[in-house]
Amino acid sequence: MINAQDIKNGTCIRMDGRLYFCVEFLHVKPGKGNTFMRTKLKDVVDGRVLERRFNIGEKLEDVRVERRPFQYLYTDGDDDIFMNNETFEQMPIKTVLKITYTEPGLKGDTATNTLKPATVETGAEVRVPLFINEGELIEVDTRDGSYIGRVKA
Incomplete structure (x- = not known):
């Protein structure tokens, strides 16, 4: 703050x-x-x-922001692929992260569009649906930090 x-x-x-x-x-x-x-x-x-x-x-x-040089490489379906110019690592705009903390989920509560806060392994806070539990893998949009969906391990 x-x-x-x-x-x-x-x-x-x-x-x-x-x-x-x-x-x-x-x-x-x-x-x-x-x-x-x-x-x-x-x-x-x-x-x-x-x-x-x-x-x-x-x-x-x-918010702490780190700036790194990236280069656009190509589009693969709906994903844009970028390369980190320092490490040559390639990444799309979506990333998979593990939830380290969130309130317990409510089974079957998928009818409402209500979201709850969850902390992911990077320390960032993401708003996720009520049925998501601690330890699950989720897909996050790196542009705005929004929840995309659950990932089956």
């Missing part, structure tokens, strides 16, 4: 379940009233930019 006054260009935060990069910020101290931060945030997934005001002292969830 970081304070709103610590946000700078390039800072990545999680807000409303989405990831945003700060592309512009301004520390505003009006003559009357409280000091606040005026920011422009760019959505990591779809690139939309939104303006948002944060009060000084407001807590924001910061």
